[in-house]
Amino acid sequence: MESPEAGVGSKDFRALIPLYSNHVWNLLVASLPSDFSFLAKISQLFRRPARPRRRRRTSFLPVPLPSDSLDSSGYSSLKGTSRIYNALEDVMVLIYSNMHEIQKNLHFWESRAEGSNSQKIYFMLFERGPWAFVDGTVKLVKDSVVQGSSIQQLCSSASSHISQRIAMLNGLRFSLATFLAQVYIEVDRSCEEFATNSEKSVPLFLALLTELFQNLETSLGNLRTLYQINFPNESLQNPPEFEKLPQVNQDGSHWIGSEIDDVINNTIYRNLHKLDSYLASVVTRYKKPRRFTRYWIHYSCGAVGIAACSMWLIKHSRVMGSSDIDNWICEARNSTVCFFNDHVEQPLLSIRDELFETFRRRHKGVMELEEVQLTSNSLHRMLLAFSEQTKGQKLPDNASDQEMLEIVMARYEKELTHPIQNLLNGELARALLIQVQKLKLDIETAMLELNQILRANEINFAILAALPAFFLSFLLLAVIRAWLKQDTRAEGRGRAARIQRRLLIVDIEKQIMQYQIYLDQGSVSDAECMYGLMLYSLDRLYCAVEGHAKATGEWQWLRQDIIDLAKPRLQTAYKLKVTSRIERIYDCLLPSPKRQ
Numbered sequence: 001m002e003s004p005e006a007g008v009g010s011k012d013f014r015a016l017i018p019l020y021s022n023h024v025w026n027l028l029v030a031s032l033p034s035d036f037s038f039l040a041k042i043s044q045l046f047r048r049p050a051r052p053r054r055r056r057r058t059s060f061l062p063v064p065l066p067s068d069s070l071d072s073s074g075y076s077s078l079k080g081t082s083r084i085y086n087a088l089e090d091v092m093v094l095i096y097s098n099m100h101e102i103q104k105n106l107h108f109w110e111s112r113a114e115g116s117n118s119q120k121i122y123f124m125l126f127e128r129g130p131w132a133f134v135d136g137t138v139k140l141v142k143d144s145v146v147q148g149s150s151i152q153q154l155c156s157s158a159s160s161h162i163s164q165r166i167a168m169l170n171g172l173r174f175s176l177a178t179f180l181a182q183v184y185i186e187v188d189r190s191c192e193e194f195a196t197n198s199e200k201s202v203p204l205f206l207a208l209l210t211e212l213f214q215n216l217e218t219s220l221g222n223l224r225t226l227y228q229i230n231f232p233n234e235s236l237q238n239p240p241e242f243e244k245l246p247q248v249n250q251d252g253s254h255w256i257g258s259e260i261d262d263v264i265n266n267t268i269y270r271n272l273h274k275l276d277s278y279l280a281s282v283v284t285r286y287k288k289p290r291r292f293t294r295y296w297i298h299y300s301c302g303a304v305g306i307a308a309c310s311m312w313l314i315k316h317s318r319v320m321g322s323s324d325i326d327n328w329i330c331e332a333r334n335s336t337v338c339f340f341n342d343h344v345e346q347p348l349l350s351i352r353d354e355l356f357e358t359f360r361r362r363h364k365g366v367m368e369l370e371e372v373q374l375t376s377n378s379l380h381r382m383l384l385a386f387s388e389q390t391k392g393q394k395l396p397d398n399a400s401d402q403e404m405l406e407i408v409m410a411r412y413e414k415e416l417t418h419p420i421q422n423l424l425n426g427e428l429a430r431a432l433l434i435q436v437q438k439l440k441l442d443i444e445t446a447m448l449e450l451n452q453i454l455r456a457n458e459i460n461f462a463i464l465a466a467l468p469a470f471f472l473s474f475l476l477l478a479v480i481r482a483w484l485k486q487d488t489r490a491e492g493r494g495r496a497a498r499i500q501r502r503l504l505i506v507d508i509e510k511q512i513m514q515y516q517i518y519l520d521q522g523s524v525s526d527a528e529c530m531y532g533l534m535l536y537s538l539d540r541l542y543c544a545v546e547g548h549a550k551a552t553g554e555w556q557w558l559r560q561d562i563i564d565l566a567k568p569r570l571q572t573a574y575k576l577k578v579t580s581r582i583e584r585i586y587d588c589l590l591p592s593p594k595r596q
Contacts, residue, residue, distance in 0.1 A: 061096075061563075084202055087269070091183060098176060101287075105169055121155055125140075129293045130296055139154075140154055171226070175216060177529045179212060181535065185531075186205070188567065210243075220278070245263065375437070383401055386408055386411075387408070405438070412431040415427055497544075499591075501545060505579055508537045511531075512565075512575050512576060515534060538562055554587065
């Protein structure tokens with residue numbers, strides 16, 4: 001075997017010391033019998049992977065490993081406990097997360113680039129923080145005094161500022177998408193070998209994965225060189241120097257499990273950590289301003305308003321010897337209690353009484369009706385006696401009150417010819433009393449009908465009294481509902497979230513067609529980039545629809561369709577059919593039937 005120290009400088013030699021010591025220790029532990037478990041436990045204790053500190057996602061587009069080879073022991077160990085599978089998951093998750101961060105910032109800068117010149121100038125002056133506002137104002141005044149064309153120069157500066165960030169983020173997205181596509185294609189190409197001959201294929205794949213990291217390093221280096229030439233004032237960070245396979249591990253034909261673990265821990269995860277650190281620093285430099293920075297004027301005005309209100313409250317508080325606030329609080333409390341009693345409690349009690357005390361009120365109504373009937377019977381007897389005495393004969397039993405009342409009125413008109421004489425000796429007094437009894441009956445009948453009308457509308461009056469409280473409650477519920485549904489992400493449940501999910505399918509369909517166009521044109525690098533962007537869109541769709549599809553029972557079929565779209569060897573025509581089926585069939589991706 002060639003000496004590992006050959007051709008290695010002092011710096012590389014110091015870097016290889018921990019790798020060799022770890023390798024020798026693993027060989028020692030592997031050569032001992034299984035009874036010596038103490039050394040094995042110590043080995044596990046000191047074997048700590050250098051993984052990037054990133055919160056692990058619970059859901060992501062699966063790694064393309066075959067599902068029909070689960071009976072193979074090599075593949076079973078690969079999918080269940082093998083470190084190579086976990087390393088592939090970590091690579092995918094890190095790339096997806098960083099591409100999502102880049103995409104969000106890129107969308108912001110592209111929206112600013114589409115704005116008018118006045119909007120760009122407003123952004124440069126008022127949406128980059130107070131210090132940028134002061135510097136921009138000073139520069140604007142200075143240029144206007146010296147050159148006289150400060151507005152045009154500020155507009156040009158804004159366009160350059162925005163275009164630099166768009167170009168840099170596009171370059172980073174291109175590099176990451178290409179790397180993601182290469183890894184995914186190589187995994188899909190090697191998955192059958194994983195199932196049949198994992199002892200040979202896994203070392204070869206690790207070597208290939210390390211080579212892909214070297215290609216990514218070259219791509220990031222070219223990006224830095226390009227933008228240093230175009231934008232000399234921009235100080236870009238040097239791309240990370242990814243770890244290479246140690247010379248002792250260059251020949252993978254005789255690797256054992258401990259050596260595979262060494263390569264994953266000391267090469268793959270170190271490279272992931274370096275890549276994550278580099279992307280975090282670069283994206284932070286070119287990311288969109290924070291919300292507090294963009295709206296610092298609004299927040300400043302709000303702070304001034306709060307300070308003024310605070311001073312006014314302090315002036316009317318007990319601190320300054322004033323009882324105004326206490327009086328206002330007392331009045332507000334009393335007004336609230338009165339409003340609650342008048343528009344909530346009393347209407348609800350009235351509705352309750354109307355609904356649950358019907359029988360008691362019905363008995364009371366029967367009693368009132370009986371009183372009216374007694375008055376009517378009394379009037380009938382008075383009319384019958386007066387009519388029989390006036391006519392001098394007995395009237396039939398079926399004589400109506402109206403007929404007898406006509407007899408009374410005729411006698412009354414006759415008696416009025418001599419009112420004073422007939423008042424003392426005639427029938428005028430009896431006729432007057434009968435009319436009073438008739439008036440009493442009419443009044444009681446009218447009151448009974450009016451009372452029945454009022455009772456029939458008591459619940460309506462109670463509802464009218466409760467309308468102010470109902471409108472306030474409805475307004476509060478509308479505000480809460482709008483606040484809960486303001487989330488426009490694709491994972492949400494509102495109409496905007498459904499639109500976002502359908503737009504993801506549109507992006508995937510466009511990327512599939514563009515990928516095929518690049519392949520037909522022979523542009524391999526652009527095709528790989530487009531394929532990586534398609535994988536990123538599929539990952540977003542996968543995470544967005546998982547919960548909704550599980551709720552509707554569609555997840556098993558939708559998941560398989562998304563995985564089929566990610567397969568690199570599947571024909572483009574079939575992929576387009578799958579996207580069309582996804583848009584038409586699955587409930588969680590259908591357009592909303594009504595405005596929510």
